[in-house]
Amino acid sequence: MKKRRYGMVIDLDRCTGCGACSVACAAENNVPPAAPRATERTGITPLRVQPVSNGASGPARREVFIPLMCMQCGEHTPCVSVCPQQAVEVDSATGIVTQMPQRCLGCRYCMTACPYHARYFNWWDPEWPAGMEKTLNPGVATRMRGVVEKCNLCHSRLHAAEDKAAAANQREVNPADYVPACVEACPTGAILFGDLADETSAVARAARAPQAFRLLEKLGTEPKVYYRSNRPWVRALAEPRTVPAKEVQRG
Amino acid sequence: MASYAVADRRWIERGVERTSTLRFALWLVPWALLLALGVYAAGLCLRFGLNQTNMDNRFPFGLWIFLDLSIIALGAGAFFTGFLVYILKFKELKAVLNTAVVVGFICYSGAVGILMIDVGQPLRAWFTFWHPNTHSMLTEVTFCITCYLVVLLFEYIPVLLRNRQLRRVPSFLIFEHRLHLLVPVLAAVGTLLSFFHQGSLGGLYGVLRGRPFAFREGIAIWPSTFFLFILSAIAAGPSFLLLITSLVEKVTGRKLVEFSVLCRLGRISGLLTAVYVAAKAVDTLAWLNRTSPSLGFAPWEFYSYKPFGTWLMLAEIVLFGLVPAVLLLHPKTASRRGWLISAALLVCGGILLNRFILTVQTLALPTLAFDEFVSYLPSWQEVASFGAVVAYGVIVYSLSYRYLPLFPQEKREGYRVSGR
Amino acid sequence: MKPSRRNLLALGGGAMAGVVFTPLPWKLLDDTAIWTQNWPWIPQPARGPVEVKAAACSLCPHGCGLQVRMAAGFPVGVSGAPAHPVSGGALCPLAFGAHQLNWHPRRLHEVRRRGRAASWDAASMALRAAAAEGPVAVIDGRPGRGASAILRDFAGKSGAYITAPGPEERSLAPYAAWSGVPASALGYDLESARTIISFGAPLLDGWGTPGRFTRLWSTHAAGLGDPELRLIQIEPGLSHTATLAWRWVPARPGSDAALAAGLARVLVEERLVPAKGPVPATSVADAAGAAGLPADAIVELARMIAQRAPALAISVDGEPAVAALNLLLGGGIVQRRETAAPQAAAIAPRAVVIDATVPWEYEPASGAEVFRFAAWDGGGSKADWLLPAPGFLEEITEHPSAPGSAVASYALSPALMDAPADVRGAAAFVGGTPADAVLARCQEIFRARNGGLYRRGAKDAVPLASLESAARLQDELLAGAVWVDDPAGSRKVRCELKEWPAAAAGTHRGGWADAWSAPVLPPLATKLYQESNLREVPARSRI
Structure with missing residues (x-):
């Protein structure tokens, strides 16, 4: 199989901030509903949608909704080198940054290393109301308290697609067979997913477009999640803030 | 009661004076209570998980890591004194060597204890040894700290076996003697291990490319913080030892070491602090002008979130660096007990501030354009668990001081009771 | 040999040292790796044959097409049915966790x-x-x-x-009154509109069938400087829909009727639309005063609306003046071919x-x-x-x-x-x-x-x-x-309108959580309001 580099281009002009991706992600990956005391800083949202405003007031004020997940850094991947027990690795065949919760000690060093805050710690034991465990996705193992988890581009779906290709004696995975849950869930089709290494793929072409950008590109970590927008103020969010804006968060 | 006191008396070194059994027991009571509370809090964390703390996904490191880094740096006096005594032959420092070993042992075992609560899956601690990631600074830290804790244990055991009663067991005596021969070797091994883990603790933050506030360039695989941490730890270690010894003298009302020994510690600390301050200044300039801008971050932005202003950087380098270095090196101030202790306090305070800035400010600062500057206050469970480490330290030191010959010179003339 | 304390100590010490050379401690240590990922209180998914079944969502009246992944006889995942004629493959965020609802602690069993x-x-x-x-x-x-x-x-x-009408039917109530056709048989012709003026209707946030307007918007409007489909949102606050609209007009709360009348007046006076039916008495200045906007802005807005026809005005709460404005614009309200029970x-x-x-x-x-x-x-x-x-x-x-x-x-x-x-x-x-x-x-x-x-x-x-x-x-x-x-x-529905309608006191704001009729939220909805700052906490969030 040839080397792939799975990535996505998210059209921020098409995101309505509905959050379907976030819920679909949680359902697919057997993420439990929030513990009673969980907050937006202790919850588990491998994909979360962040509303960001342009800082203006009055009718000029606008917001953009930014779906944030693991950016699948390809170079100097910050979380990989820091893990003391090799619970994180970059899959050389797919470029996917994988987290092995079974290997994780829960030291949270990777979380301090991640500039995108895309890693989540299981502060509580996962709990579902009685009987609801029947609805857990059989493709994904549940995680225990005290380990870190994050987006792995729906790894179980990749495995299923690879199995299917192998069963049909095909060398390559059919792109239609491997679609992460968030991409599938987006009602406006704002997320384009595919193999960035394939120059002809729609996602590779979209990533090369002048409106495409990546967050904190200068860190040199070569993220594989791209965003695109026609609005210059949205594209400016790629860079770290130069003036501390009080009004960045919504509300 | 009296029989207890007699029995107790038999365990105390001949020829030294210690406070009455009752007074000693009363002294231990509050610390034991604090220890119990902390053990309860730690138990809560182990039973219910780290949701008992106020750490969160944006603040994954908190009070515990900050204080772990701090006490490991302060505990550096142990290996460094051993290094000075056995390798560089600073014979007069032998007077504080046992104290250094006990303090070091307390600091390291306390830090490891807290780390075991701090990780989400303590039962998997051994994974690091079984599946080590050799690229991780934390692997290096884990290996070195564990090995060094064993070294410290072997350095502590001879002191323990010199207890008046334990000494009477012949095999213990032989064992102690054998170990004693090993001590110079242990000191050398300890020095090597300590250099690496002190450095790796600094490297822990220096390698964080994703946190440009902490990221540093360096030599080969070691970021500059690797070397700065070693320097600051060996600068602060002697100062901390000086403080502890003075404190013990104050609390017990006894003269335990010659003032000249304290002066010697102060001078060593001052010299190293001066070197550290110079290196830190160069490092800061390189970071301001090169490292941070190259990652796309304007360094002054890091200081625009109150209360973490530039004053912190200046305080760290000048008030807690340059000032104590001058005080410790200037002959007039270095020979006055008051100045000496104040300067040592500043050096140790500087270490705390440095570890605080690296742990807390790094995590509080935003990275993405739309991040918030986040804050964090430890929960009572975190504070109490750490309180238990302090209590444990006080209790172990108190017992060691009472029953072990921590200061062998104490029995000699001139050390007789000056106070109570 | 007589056992002494010394023997016992030696025996104990020897045993301790000896155990290290047996597999016991190492096996126990190794087992911690298994225990820590298989604690009995951590639920594990059941294994079983996986199949995909077609279904439709019953949480709200829109009936989006679902693909339900079933394993071991239970639903384990929900996704939209591609190319579904009603929902176009889209679902609202709640549907993705809906398969867990039957085990919600507030489920009624008796x-x-x-x-x-x-x-x-x-x-x-x-x-x-x-x-x-x-x-x-x-x-x-x-x-x-x-x-x-x-x-x-x-x-x-x-x-x-x-x-019991939902938000969309409530917004159609004036047309039902004027045409005699029940609101449950009326609909909006969104697909042919080129300009949509929404008076507070959360068109991109749970109003109408998920995947209907959002698809139109994402194809014809999103991110384009001058889109084919212009969405003008009139709403006091910056809602999700307002921030995504082509233009957002922050008018004062409760001024929809006055603003609609003002716009109608400009449209008629400037002959931007063919004059038909009644004309409001409200002057542009009055409308501007009520809406808290400059009079010029209303004139400009009216011209903007007329620029790209056909235009469609939608009110979130069935404000009759907005319906009258829509009739003036010739906005598409259609009557579906079905027999609906009269009220x-x-x-x-x-x-x-x-x-x-x-x-x-x-x-x-x-x-x-x-x-x-x-x-x-x-x-x-x-x-x-x-x-x-x-x-x-x-x-x-x-x-x-x-x-x-x-x-x-x-x-x-x-x-x-x-x-x-x-x-x-x-x-x-x-x-x-x-x-x-x-x-x-x-x-x-x-x-x-x-x-x-x-x-x-x-x-x-x-x-x-x-x-x-x-x-x-x-x-x-x-x-x-x-x-x-x-x-x-x-x-197209035929409406008889004798005079410009008086303002009605509508208060309903609609929205995804509001439109949704089930009494509880799927537990995973906590991702939206509790574990992120995407949404306000809805009243129905209690477990």
Whole structure:
């Protein structure tokens, strides 16, 4: 199989901030509903949608909704080198940054290393109301308290697609067979997913477009999640803030 | 009661004076209570998980890591004194060597204890040894700290076996003697291990490319913080030892070491602090002008979130660096007990501030354009668990001081009771 | 040898040292790796054959097409049915966690009378007794189903069959009043509009069928400087829809009527639209004062609206002045080809039966004995009887035309799970046979021979004539096909408007959580409001 580099281009002009991706992600990956005391800083949202405003007031004020997940850094991947027990690795065949919760000690060093805050710690034991465990996705193992988890581009779906290709004696995975849950869930089709290494793929072409950008590109970590927008103020969010804006968060 | 006191008396070194059994027991009571509370809090964390703390996904490191880094740096006096005594032959420092070993042992075992609560899956601690990631600074830290804790244990055991009663067991005596021969070797091994883990603790933050506030360039695989941490730890270690010894003298009302020994510690600390301050200044300039801008971050932005202003950087380098270095090196101030202790306090305070800035400010600062500057206050469970480490330290030191010959010179003339 | 303390110590020490050379400690250590990932209290997913089933979402009246992944006989994942003629493959965020709802802690498992456990027999007797004493009102949340016919028959001539309108139907109320066509048969022709003026309607945030307007917007409007489809949002605050709109006009709250009148005046005075019907008395200056906007801005806005026709004005709360403005603009309000029950005359019922399809907030006028069907207890209901209904995917559900849609449609969703033993639907409770009613509805559609059948994933419809029987149609529908009427079957509604309408006091704001009729949220919705800052905490979030 040839080397792939799975990535996505998210059209921020098409995101309505509905959050379907976030819920679909949680359902697919057997993420439990929030513990009673969980907050937006202790919850588990491998994909979360962040509303960001342009800082203006009055009718000029606008917001953009930014779906944030693991950016699948390809170079100097910050979380990989820091893990003391090799619970994180970059899959050389797919470029996917994988987290092995079974290997994780829960030291949270990777979380301090991640500039995108895309890693989540299981502060509580996962709990579902009685009987609801029947609805857990059989493709994904549940995680225990005290380990870190994050987006792995729906790894179980990749495995299923690879199995299917192998069963049909095909060398390559059919792109239609491997679609992460968030991409599938987006009602406006704002997320384009595919193999960035394939120059002809729609996602590779979209990533090369002048409106495409990546967050904190200068860190040199070569993220594989791209965003695109026609609005210059949205594209400016790629860079770290130069003036501390009080009004960045919504509300 | 009296029989207890007699029995107790038999365990105390001949020829030294210690406070009455009752007074000693009363002294231990509050610390034991604090220890119990902390053990309860730690138990809560182990039973219910780290949701008992106020750490969160944006603040994954908190009070515990900050204080772990701090006490490991302060505990550096142990290996460094051993290094000075056995390798560089600073014979007069032998007077504080046992104290250094006990303090070091307390600091390291306390830090490891807290780390075991701090990780989400303590039962998997051994994974690091079984599946080590050799690229991780934390692997290096884990290996070195564990090995060094064993070294410290072997350095502590001879002191323990010199207890008046334990000494009477012949095999213990032989064992102690054998170990004693090993001590110079242990000191050398300890020095090597300590250099690496002190450095790796600094490297822990220096390698964080994703946190440009902490990221540093360096030599080969070691970021500059690797070397700065070693320097600051060996600068602060002697100062901390000086403080502890003075404190013990104050609390017990006894003269335990010659003032000249304290002066010697102060001078060593001052010299190293001066070197550290110079290196830190160069490092800061390189970071301001090169490292941070190259990652796309304007360094002054890091200081625009109150209360973490530039004053912190200046305080760290000048008030807690340059000032104590001058005080410790200037002959007039270095020979006055008051100045000496104040300067040592500043050096140790500087270490705390440095570890605080690296742990807390790094995590509080935003990275993405739309991040918030986040804050964090430890929960009572975190504070109490750490309180238990302090209590444990006080209790172990108190017992060691009472029953072990921590200061062998104490029995000699001139050390007789000056106070109570 | 006499055992001494020394021997014992030596023995103990030796044993300790010896154990290290046995596998025991190492096996135990190794086992911690297994224990820590398999603690018995951490639920693990059940294994079993995985299959994908077609279904439709019953959480709200829009009936989006679902693909439900089933494993070991239980639903383990929900996704949108691609190319579904109603929802176009899109779903709202709540649908993705809906398969967990049947195990929600607020699930109703027993009949309750004023909070105490009771029996179906008691409820049945109470209803019969009440019906003997006076008229019965039946409230239906989804008219147009076979089950609706059962409920209508049960209400009978002396009683009342009342439909509970959702946000889209409420916004269509003025047209119903002016045309005589029930709001439940009216719809918006969004697809041909080139300018949409929304007075607070959360078009991109839960208003209407998910995947209907959002798809139009994302194809024709999103991120374009001068889009093909211009969305102008008039709303006091920066809502999700306002921030995504082409233009956002922050008018004062409660000024919709005045602003609509002001716009109408400019349109007529500047001859931007062909003058027809009544003209408002409100001056542009008055409208500007009420809306807190400069008069120039209103003139400019009117010109902008007229620039790209056809334009469609939508009010979130059925403000008549906005409807009148829409008529002036020639905005597309269509009447679907279906027979809708006319709104019943007001009666003072002795008993009220509320179907499980009715939004939880619906509270009937007091004085009657209320029989409320619901699968979940949303809390705070004043109903005398709380009757447990089948939950999500636990019974065959019917999905008539989505509220506000431009063409009639009908879909069925199979029961993918067994319902708990003691639950019943309202139609069965009042003595009907829902299965017969569904077949009857299929026969109705089959006999009319209108429109066609969209099978799962198919872009084109199969003509109804190609099916041999109504039973065959029903089978197709249960397998995931959707019957959709011929678009030509819908026609523009004719409204008689004598004078410019007075402002009505509408307060409803709509929105995804508001539009959604079930009494509880799927547990995973915590990702939206508790574990991120994407949404406000909805009232129904309690577990």
